[in-house]
Amino acid sequence: MKMKKLKFSKIYSFRFGQKANFRTENPQIGKQGFSRVVLCNEPDSFESDFRNGYADNSVRSTKYTVANFLPKSLFEQFRRVANFFFLVTGILAFTKLAPYTAVSAILPLCIITGATMVKEGVEDWRRKKQDIEVNNRRVIFHKGDGNFEYTEWKNLKVGNIVKVKKDEFFPADLLLLSSSYDDAVCYVETMNLDGETNLKLKQGLEVTSSLNEDFIFRDFKASVKCEDPNANLYSFVGSMEFEGQKYPLSPQQLLLRDSKLRNTDYVYGAVIFTGHDTKVIQNATDPPSKRSKIEKKMDRIIYFLFCVLFIIAFVGSILFGIVTKRDLHNGVMKRWYLRPDDSTIFFDPRKVAAASVFHFLTALMLYNFFIPISLYFSIELVKVLQCIFINQDINMYYEELDKPALARTSNLNEELGQIDTILSDKTGTLTCNSMEFIKCSVAGVAYGRGVTEVEQAIGDISNNSPIIHQQVNRSEPESDIREAHDRKEPIKGFNFVDERIMNGNWVNEPCADVIQKFFRLLSVCHTAIPEVDEDTGRVSYEAESPDEAAFVIAAREVGFKFYKRTQNSLSLKELDPVSGNEVERTYKILNVLEFNSSRKRMSVIVKDEEGKILLLSKGADSVMFERLAKNGREFEEKTLEHMNEYADAGLRTLILAYRELDEEEYNEFDNKFSEVKNSVTVDRESLIEEVSDKIEKNLILLGATAVEDKLQNGVPECIDKLAQAGIKIWVLTGDKMETAINIGFSCRLLRQGMKQIIIHLEIPDIQALEKDGDKKAIINASRESVYHQISEEDNTKNMFLELATRCSSVICCRSSPKQKALVTRLVKEGTGKTTLAIGDGANDVGMLQEADVGVGISGVEGMQAVMSSDIAIAQFRYLERLLLVHGHWCYRRMSTMICYFFYKNITFGFTLFLYEVYASFSGQPAYNDWFLSFYSVLFSSLPAIALGVFDQDVSARYCHKFPFLYQEGVQNVLFSWRRILSWMLNGFISAIIIFFFCTKAIGLQAFDDNGQTAGKAMLGQTMYTCVVWVVNLQMALSVRYFTLVQHIAIWGSIALWYFFMFAYGSLPPSFSTNAYKVFVETLAPTPSFWIVTLFVTLSSLIPYFSSSTIKMWFFPMHHEKVQWMRYGDKKTNDSE
Secondary structure, rough: EEEOOOOOHHOOOOOOOOOOOOOOOEEEEEOOOOOOEEEOOOOOOOHHHHHOOOOOOOOOOOOOOOOOOOHHHHHHOOHHHHHHHHHHHHHHHOOOOOOOOHHHHHHHHHHHHHHHHHHHHHHHHHHHHHHHHHHHHHHEEEEEEOOOEEEEEHHOOOOEEEEOOOOOOOOOOEEEEEEEOOEEEEEEOHEEEHHOOEEEEOOHHHHHOOOEEEEEEEHOOOEEOOOOOOOHHHHHHHHEEOOOOEEEOOOOEEEOOOOOEEOOOOOEEEEOOOOHOOOHHEEEOOOOOOOOOOHOOOOOOOHHHHHHHHHHHHHHHHHHHHHHHEEEHHHHOOOOHHHHHHOOOOOOOOHHHHEEEEHHHHHHHHHHHHHHOOOOHHHHHHHHHHHHHHHHOHHHOOOOOOOEEEEEEOOHHHHHHOEEEEEEEEOOOOOOEEEEOOOOEOOOOOEEEOHHHHHHHHHHHHHEEEEEEHHHHHHHHHHHHHHHHOOOOOOEEEOOOOOOOHHHHHHOOOOHHHHHHHHHHHHHHOOOOEOOOOOOEEEEOOOOOOOHHHHHHHHHHHHHEEEEOOOOEEEEEEEOOOOEEEEEEEEEEEEEEEHHHHHHHOEEEEEEEOOOOEEEEOOOHHHHHEEOOOOHOHHHHHHHHHHHHHHHHHOOEEHHHHHHHOHHHHHHHHHHHHHHHOOOOOOOHHHHHHHHHHHHOOOOOOOOEEEEEEEOOOHHHHHHHHHHHHEEEEEEEEOOOHHHHHHHOOOOOOOOOOOOOEEEEEHHEEEHHHHHHHHHHHHHHHHHOOOOOOOOOOHEEEEEEEHOOOOOEEEEEOOOOOHHHHHHHHHHHHHOOOOEEOOOOHHHHHHHOOOOOEEEEEEOOEEEHOOOOOOEEEOOOOHHHHHHHEEEEEEHHHHHHHHHHHHHHHHHHHHHHHHHOOOOOOOOOOHHHHHHHHHHHHOOOHHHHHHHHOOOOOOOHHHHHHHHHHHHHHHHHOOOHHHHHHHHHHHHHHHHHHHHHHHHHHHHOOOOOOOOOOHHHHHHHHHHHHHHHHHHHHHHHHHHOOOOOHHHHHHHHHHHHHHHHHHHHHHHHHHHHOOOOHHHHHOOOOHHHHHHHHHHHHHHHHHHHHHHHHHHHOOOOOHHHHHHHHHHHHHHHHHH
């Protein structure tokens, strides 16, 4: 496929057949914000160096540098309250207050923070490697004397002249000077910038268009004055002084870094912005920081445990003070063996207040094991691993586009299991954004026999539907049906079937002249680029939107084939109704009045071969009908009727109209238009719209088009499942209300029997005000109308939200991008529930960033929504698995894992407290220093991490089969305060059982065959062994889906403890201290050690096991009911 060499410069300069000649300089140049001066082709001159200290062209996306990595990373770690607390206690461990050695206190903190820092460093190194690759890309630049050679991007300076070849990226923001085309035109792909896949046309100034050879740049000199670096991709204000003349510059001459040169052999450009001054880097802001509700609640639990810790330490210090004061009363020593008369300040009865304060600090250090030191790191690790599983899920891989799911942040995995409301875009999200021309209304006659998906869906709901009844009973000749079936291959963008129009039969219609103008307008009024296959002669089109492509294809298939475009003309082949032969017609393009969201229309002004000047226009009905002339409304009533039918069928409609201009009127318009177009001022766009508005009046109506945007595969089934899961679904669309409602039926968002509540402003009073154009009166009337439709109270927003949240489905029509974001914020803040927004285009970015979770669809509209999202998927139907399976699993895993962390630390920490009670709050720990240090790091965290990654309460199949399981996350039953406190209570109970059973079982009687009683070290290791067994078997009871990894984690943690006792106890006494040979010589040979361990472990697990059994039998949760059903199905299958 080859594209013919086109001179297409004037489509974006709005004026054809005449070179733009500018002689005025923007008055803003030189003022604040517009002070940049660039000396082209002399970047190393003294004046250039003196004038500017601009950034070099290297970029850095890393968070750290070699110099600041350590301090900055440490600061990031100790911003967390828990880590800062452990740092303070670690520092205090170097004082005499510490109940353990300093090294044993600092080492776990170093391991956890070090592991997190290593993770940060690895991620940053990956970014560094990407930066190195980008900075070392090569580009051709002008070295001097007309010689060009390759250099790295990072070496470019402001003012350099570079030569970029086809399919290369622009290394900096360049001023386009010339290209391989004579009029300095080039085609640019901006997908990396704004996600749009269609090509943009750029054009250099006429005065530099002849600089298209290397040697010419030997003597080239020019100076550019322009705006300072900013993030606006679509604006550029400046002027260039060349050969004594000044020429205004606009975005049309700016080639942005990271966009790609396409369909152009080469361009020459001058470097204007480099490195971090370029617009793409200026625009690269981080998405808003989002934290899950579970993570926020976890912070509150940490604060709660801090309060518990301080209360226990405070109470213990008071009791310590009371006991210590009694040790020496009137010279009598109560506990004489402690020598209270000759004690340090820490135990001095005569300074009991100071001793109590010091004991309080000691207790804080001793009881800090209530706070799980490895919790944050474990959560980060688990979330990263969960993201890997989401990314590698084959069931969310879209083979057609080779796009898997992509979790772009790991912070929100569990949020996916708590979504209460989904706010979705329609076009490109629920639909394919692949338009098909299917119906049209011309001269008041409806054409097109096809039945849309919406009509089929409504037919499934009710066979008595008037639309379906009309379609079914409409006579369809056999020839037409045969034509549809005999077509060898479907034509993308064209699904129109009607024998009255096709195969040239339109010439026999009563209004053949109107039909001719209708399809001629479709073939002329556009900015599409034709691509001619030189082998087959087949013409295809590259258009700015799927709608525009569908219109040009429809015109081609009917017989109006657009095949050629030049710099000031457009050629097509059409059927001559008089001779019956195909003839070529050429239209001189005078002006193009572009489409934008505020104008809602596009027009072209052309001159035909007869010298007539025609204004051809297409646009939305809301702006087109008001522009019709009195004598141009002949078909208005019928066209409106057909448009309503098309809207009922879920089709997107546009109105087509035209008018003939006389020479004087056009010249007056052209002069004004050229004047405002060639000005470079802040209000330039509004002036262009104002001038355009004056010419686009008194139009003659031709008819209306109707295109279908088909639903994506699996959308109705997905929405049905999400609704069954109890998730509320809102659709925010710019479509008309009738279209949106019927799309709602086709995708099962709306169902038969639902009560519909419609709030709108289409009442006679407001319509009359709209015709008068009084905007203030319209706003007041609209507000008053909504008040009356919702409530008599003057609180519209809250009343609307209260009404909407009681509905299972909500559709907001005619929504602008800003309104989508505002509605999302209203739902998020008003309900306090978790919201998810899903969209595919740049107009959905605000909505995605506003929601708790933003999901981007990597579809036709490019990648901007994906780049602003938290998670990216290729098709809407994958949302079902993302939420009902991964969301449900991640929520349950994370909730159980965090609860378990608090449980295991309370179990361990409370045994220390109970020992302190029995030791008169002396500050002596029950366990060896290194046992304390490695409890959270080695002997209890791995099973929790394995559960967080692999556990499944039910399989993926049952998650799909029973969507109501999802409500556990929405109602937050697995991470409610009741459940959290029950886990904490279980920890206290386990600690009490372990402590008292161990002390009573081995406390007084002989411990071994030699008659020795158990000392502190033996009691401590026995208790520690019981704690390790209990917390790991507690995890085994909590696991619902055992894998090999979980078995290794649980039994491996227990085995590691025994190995550690053996290895650590074998070290010299100077290192192992009171643990020397305790396990080998005392505990292991003693049967009572093993019996106590078994008995205490089983006893500690009985309360949890009993309560879980009672709840499962008499008060089962949703997932437990499904587990019972699954067990029953398995039992039945086994018996069969």
